[in-house]
Amino acid sequence: MLSDTEIVRDDLYEFYKDEDHPDNVVWEVDHIGFIGELLFSFDKKKIYNLWQDYPHNFTPEEKEIFDREYPYWADFFKDRSYNPENNTAAQPAE
Secondary structure, three states, X not given: OOOOOOXXXXXXXXXXXXXXXXXXXXXXXXXXXXOOOOEEEOOOOOEEEHHHHOXXXXXXXXXXXXXXXXXXXXXXXXXXXXXXXXXXHHXXXX
């Protein structure tokens, strides 16, 4: 089993922890062969794009974790509205 500080890599993505904050919940993600994307994951399964997904595609718990671990980005996007009632990621599956 891999420790949380090891790099996990497949053919398309490389998951790693912020070297300054290895205890973070959020995994940073490199899309191999692509430049300029700011990707991350909470579970190494679903990958978020910061520019496209923050905060409207987050569950309330994901938003709380991300804002705590990345206060710079929370402040940067403070003008983006977040309503978990309108968030499909936060809605229970039927």
